[in-house]
Amino acid sequence: MKSKIANRQSSIVDLPSWLDPSPWLGKKFSARDVEQALGAESPNEDTLAALLSPAAADFLEPMAARAQALTRRHFGRTVQLYVPLYLSSYCPGGCAYCGFASDRDTERHKLSFEQVETELAALKKMGLEEILLLTGERTPQADFEYVLKCVELAAKHFHKVTIEVFPMSGKEYGQLAEAGCTGVTLYQETYHPDVYPEMHRWGPKSNMLERIKAPGRALAGGLRMAGLGTLLGLSDPLFDLIALYRHVRHLQKTRWQAGLSVSFPRIQNEAGGFLAPHPVSEKQLAQIVFAFRICLSDVPLVLSTRESAAFRDGMAGLGCNKMSVASKTTVGGYGDEGSEEGQFDVNDNRGVDEFCAMLRARELEPVFKNWDEVYR
Amino acid sequence: MKLETGNLKLGSHEFGSRLILGTGKFSNTETMIRAIEASGTELVTVALRRFNREKPDDDLCAPLAKLKNVTLMPNTSGAMNAKEAVRAAQLGRELSGSPFVKVEIHPNPHHLMPDAIETYIAAKELAADGFIVLPYIPADPVLAKKLEDVGCAAVMPLGAAIGSGGGLSTADMIQLIIRDSNIPVIVDAGLRAPSEAARAMEMGCDACLVNSAIAAATDPAAMAKAFALGVETGFAARNAGLMPKSEVAVASSPLTSFLG
Amino acid sequence: MNLMVNGESLEHNGDGSVGVLLAELGAAPDHSALTVNGDLVFSKNWKTHTLNDGDTVEVLTFVGGG
Numbered sequence: 218m219k220s221k222i223a224n225r226q227s228s229i230v231d232l233p234s235w236l237d238p239s240p241w242l243g244k245k246f247s248a249r250d251v252e253q254a255l256g257a258e259s260p261n262e263d264t265l266a267a268l269l270s271p272a273a274a275d276f277l278e279p280m281a282a283r284a285q286a287l288t289r290r291h292f293g294r295t296v297q298l299y300v301p302l303y304l305s306s307y308c309p310g311g312c313a314y315c316g317f318a319s320d321r322d323t324e325r326h327k328l329s330f331e332q333v334e335t336e337l338a339a340l341k342k343m344g345l346e347e348i349l350l351l352t353g354e355r356t357p358q359a360d361f362e363y364v365l366k367c368v369e370l371a372a373k374h375f376h377k378v379t380i381e382v383f384p385m386s387g388k389e390y391g392q393l394a395e396a397g398c399t400g401v402t403l404y405q406e407t408y409h410p411d412v413y414p415e416m417h418r419w420g421p422k423s424n425m426l427e428r429i430k431a432p433g434r435a436l437a438g439g440l441r442m443a444g445l446g447t448l449l450g451l452s453d454p455l456f457d458l459i460a461l462y463r464h465v466r467h468l469q470k471t472r473w474q475a476g477l478s479v480s481f482p483r484i485q486n487e488a489g490g491f492l493a494p495h496p497v498s499e500k501q502l503a504q505i506v507f508a509f510r511i512c513l514s515d516v517p518l519v520l521s522t523r524e525s526a527a528f529r530d531g532m533a534g535l536g537c538n539k540m541s542v543a544s545k546t547t548v549g550g551y552g553d554e555g556s557e558e559g560q561f562d563v564n565d566n567r568g569v570d571e572f573c574a575m576l577r578a579r580e581l582e583p584v585f586k587n588w589d590e591v592y593r
Numbered sequence: 594m595k596l597e598t599g600n601l602k603l604g605s606h607e608f609g610s611r612l613i614l615g616t617g618k619f620s621n622t623e624t625m626i627r628a629i630e631a632s633g634t635e636l637v638t639v640a641l642r643r644f645n646r647e648k649p650d651d652d653l654c655a656p657l658a659k660l661k662n663v664t665l666m667p668n669t670s671g672a673m674n675a676k677e678a679v680r681a682a683q684l685g686r687e688l689s690g691s692p693f694v695k696v697e698i699h700p701n702p703h704h705l706m707p708d709a710i711e712t713y714i715a716a717k718e719l720a721a722d723g724f725i726v727l728p729y730i731p732a733d734p735v736l737a738k739k740l741e742d743v744g745c746a747a748v749m750p751l752g753a754a755i756g757s758g759g760g761l762s763t764a765d766m767i768q769l770i771i772r773d774s775n776i777p778v779i780v781d782a783g784l785r786a787p788s789e790a791a792r793a794m795e796m797g798c799d800a801c802l803v804n805s806a807i808a809a810a811t812d813p814a815a816m817a818k819a820f821a822l823g824v825e826t827g828f829a830a831r832n833a834g835l836m837p838k839s840e841v842a843v844a845s846s847p848l849t850s851f852l853g
Numbered sequence: 854m855n856l857m858v859n860g861e862s863l864e865h866n867g868d869g870s871v872g873v874l875l876a877e878l879g880a881a882p883d884h885s886a887l888t889v890n891g892d893l894v895f896s897k898n899w900k901t902h903t904l905n906d907g908d909t910v911e912v913l914t915f916v917g918g919g
Contacts, residue, residue, distance in 0.1 A: 256837035259772070259797060281848040470773050473738040500852050531851030615919030625917060640918025643859040643911060644880045653915045654884030668918050683893055684913055688886040697919075755919065782919070804919035 230410040230425050235467045238262070238408070238459035246270035255283055260512040265462050268508035269455055277500070280507035284536035291515045295584045296576055297539040298569075299347035301381070301521075302336055303548045304328050304367055306556060308353025311418035312406075314451065314484055314491040316560050317353050319420070326548035326556040327358050333367055337374050339552035343543060343569045346586040347377040349402060351560075354422050355383040365396055372397025376586045379442065383421065384431035390438030400442025401435040403428065404482060408460035412452040433468060442476040443468065444519065449502065450484035450493030458505060465513060478539065479509060480519040485561045499528055503535075510536030522565040529565055534581050542572045598832055601777060601800050604692070604725035604746040606664070608635045611794070612824045613666075613779065614817065615804025616640075616653060618756075624813055626656050629663065632817035638668045638695050638802070641684055654688070666693035666727065673700050675714035682719050694719060695749070696728040705755040709736050713743070720744030729781050732763035737770045737778075747776050749802060752793065753783025756805040760789045764796065771797040787816075787823030794827025795835060854906035871899040878912060886913045 246254075246267045254260075254267035255276065267273065268280065305327035308317045316323060328336065340348060348371055352359040364382050371378045380393065381402040390401070405428055407413050417423045432443040445464055447457040465477055483502055484493040497505070502524075509518055520529055520537045522544040529540060545551060546559030567575070573583040600607040614634045619625035629637060637657070645651055657665060667685025672678035675698070682694040696715050699705040707729050713736065716728045725746045730736055732750035740748055750767050753759025760783060761767070771778050777799035784790050790801045803820050810816035856863045858878070867873035871894070875882050887894045888911040894902050904910070 253837050258837060259768070277849045277852065278847055285848060470775055473773055503849065503852055527851060531849070535848055616917035617919045619917055622917075638918055639915040641886070641913050642916045644878065644885060644914045645859075646879050649879065651916050652881075652884060653917060654881070657915070658883075665915070667915070670918050680893070684886045684888070685915075687893065687895060688884070688913070688915060802919075 230413070232408065232410060232460070233429075236408065236429065236460055236463050238456055238463060241266045241459050242455060244270075246272045248272055248275065251276050255279055255511065257511070260514075262459055262462065265459060265508055265512045266455070268511060269458060269505065273504060273508070274500070277504060277507070280504065280511065281535050284507040284510040285534060287510050287514045288534055288536055288538055292517070292538045293582075294534065294580055295538065295582045296533050297347070297517065297584045297587070298345065298542045298572075299349055299377075299379075299539070300340055300343070300345045301349045301351055301541055301544050301546070302333075302340065302371075302551070303351045303546060303555075303560065304333065305352045305356075305359035305363070306548050306560070307356045307358040308420075309356050310354040310420040310422045312422065313416045313418065314448070314493075316558060323558050324556065325358075328367075328549050330366060330370065332549060332553065333370055335552035336549050337371055341374050343551075344585060345542075345569065346375055347379070348375045349541070350378065350380045350382070352382045354420050355385075361385060361389050365392060368393055368396045368398045376588075379444070381444075384428055384434075387434050387438035390435045390440050394439035394441075398440060400440050400444065400476065401432065402444035402446075402480070403432050403435070404444075404446035404448060404480065405429060405457075405461070405464070406448040407452040408447065408457050408464075409452040416451055429464070432464075433472060436468065436472040436475045441474075442478070443472075444478045444480055446480035446482055446519075448482050448484055449497040449505070450495055453495055454497055454501070454505070458509075462509070462512060465516065478517040478519055479513065480521065481505060481509075482521065483523060485523050485564070499525075502528075503532060506532060506536040522563045523561060524564060526565040526567060530575055530579070533576060533579060543568050603636075603727070603777065606693075606725065608664075608800075610635045610821065610824075611800040611828055612790070612821050613637070613781075613800055613802040614807065615802060616657075617804055618808035619813065620808075622651075622653060622656055625653075625808070626660070628807055628813040628817040629660060631814040632807070632821045634817075634821070635662055636664050636666055636693070638666045638804075639685075639689070640668055640670050641681055641688070642671075664693060665689040665691050666695050667691075668695040668697045668729075669715070670697045670699070672698050672715075673711075674698065674708075675711040675718070678711065678715040679718050682715070682724060686724065692723060692725045694724045694726055696726060699755075707731060707751070709733065713739060716740055716745050717743040727779065732766035732770065734766060734769040734773070737774060741774065741776050745776065747779050747799070748774065749779045749781035751782040752780045752789070755782045757783055758785030758806065759783045760785055761793055761796075764792075767793075767798065768796060784820075787819045790820055790823040791827030791830070794824055795831045797831065800824070854904065854908075856904065856907075857909040859910070859912055865904075867904070869903040869905065871902055871904065874904060874910070875912070880912050880914065884914050887911070888913075 241262045250267045251273045254264045257264045306317045307325045377399050379400040413425045447461045517539045519539040521541045547555030549555040576583045614637045669678040669681040672681045698708045698711045716726045720726045729749045737748045753762045779800040780793040780798050781802035807816045
């Protein structure tokens with residue numbers, strides 16, 4: 218059963234009913250509603266909507282305290298660390314907000330396998346154990362075979378290899394799993410059926426429903442983990458965040474063996490000058506992370522180096538239990554000099570040692586490796 | 594947790610009552626029938642035993658057949674493994690004409706704890722054979738999902754050992770089962786008082802199965818009615834939206850001062 | 854014929870039909886399930902089933918259970 222968004226002219230896409238957030242939009246929440254949501258034992262969409270509401274903005278301190286208590290309960294006093302490696306900036310896509318969109322006048326780069334090895338060695342030397350490999354949308358210069366080979370190379374050195382590339386078939390996901398890939402990160406960017414086509418103007422990524430289905434397909438195909446997220450700033454945050462929550466809950470129920478995580482990428486400046494139509498402030502982002510920790514108490518929540526050092530320092534352990542560190546969003550850049558332009562500006566430029574020292578000063582233990590995958 | 598109002602849906606069947614009754618341990622058949630009637634239940638479990646020509650009163654079929662609107666669910670108790678349970682289920686279906694089966698395999702006759710492995714094997718085979726399978730299990734969230742995957746119509750995690758009156762000792766585990774289940778979750782075994790049944794329903798269970806607490810009560814028919822009320826009350830309370838417990842911790846020094 | 858019925862030896866003087874055996878035991882056909890030599894005999898097949906000397910028969914019915 219599909220449902221249409223209220224007050225909308227005809228849309229190209231109907232969100233499946235398990236995803237559609239519209240029943241929870243347009244509600245008004247009072248301070249009392251927020252207090253009740255704070256103590257909810259079995260959180261649901263109403264709990265999340267209350268905690269995301271304007272009324273909850275006055276409750277950041279108790280939300281933070283509850284988020285911290287839940288984070289400690291499920292994850293202890295630890296923060297997991299990972300690093301992204303951009304393999305290629307070739308992209309046929311038309312994402313309005315991305316520095317690598319095909320209509321941008323940016324030099325394209327791609328790491329040869331030799332260069333990949335150099336980057337991997339440099340990252341390994343930094344002490345990192347979990348690596349996220351990135352490319353743009355599927356393109357002949359960085360196609361499935363290329364990604365597969367890079368995964369194979371990375372899996373030789375890193376205990377956990379995940380990818381943030383293009384949606385692919387179940388069979389392809391299965392092959393990546395065989396090659397040593399643990400998981401996939403795939404942000405829906407926005408779940409809003411009107412905004413999505415505006416932002417994803419051409420190329421394979423313009424197919425909204427395919428992208429929504431992809432994480433489930435990856436898990437069915439043999440990958441063990443999926444990271445979801447919405448690009449904050451593109452669309453009405455409440456719409457996207459409730460849909461994101463429902464997406465996670467759906468996968469928890471239908472792919473019950475999967476490890477899921479949620480990220481909160483926030484549109485930052487990039488060279489093309491795209492301005493977010495619905496900007497989200499740092500305070501709002503904090504509220505969002507606390508709300509998600511309360512409603513998804515045992516799901517890892519991730520903040521990247523898009524966010525400032527001060528913000529990441531404050532949020533570590535307050536709901537957020539996983540972070541990227543020492544990141545470069547240029548193609549390569551760790552071993553050799555990377556490409557000139559990155560996908561977005563990095564705001565926390567600290568190296569691994571400095572970042573870990575900060576965590577330890579806050580009585581948080583940096584975790585590089587959870588467990589070895591030797592049994593697979 | 595999705596709010597399920599309305600009827601209890603098991604397979605293709607719907608039941609107005611969310612209290613399921615067991616028929617064992619009653620002092621006599623007449624008492625049992627009165628308890629069933631007082632409870633308003635629409636689904637009762639029965640066991641299979643050899644017909645005993647010396648004790649024709651043990652035969653429940655005739656009295657049960659007279660009850661209106663009550664579906665029989667044979668259980669496989671007495672079976673020590675999956676193979677025996679499957680046979681028991683087939684015999685039960687033959688006798689009852691109903692597709693329902695409660696898969697109940699307890700090899701140890703003292704504590705009567707269910708055998709998770711044999712239950713899974715039996716449930717898988719029976720679901721494939723068209724039975725509406727309700728497996729009685731330890732309160733194990735992983736086992737519950739595996740049983741859902743092989744086609745069970747519900748899962749029935751125990752609250753405590755059969756007849757122990759231990760209440761909802763497995764409440765935390767049952768919460769985890771409820772959170773991610775796509776099929777009804779029915780607490781079976783261990784409930785001693787209607788208040789516990791109410792608590793199970795408030796927690797999000799879809800139904801309760803009660804036997805010992807009613808059969809061993811001083812007035813079983815009255816207790817059956819009390820349990821029915823308890824289940825209804827808990828269900829109504831959950832749908833009404835319980836006020837949460839206050840769990841607002843306040844840190845000694847502010848955590849959010851970095852936000853300005 | 855000599856049958857083992859529900860664990861006990863029974864000297865049965867019937868025509869080999871299920872109906873006659875059940876009648877001798879006082880078991881209502883509607884309320885009985887039957888296995889012969891370990892195999893379930895469905896009630897729809899009782900009319901054609903023949904019991905033989907030496908058969909092991911189980912006649913089952915519902916009793917109270919949780």
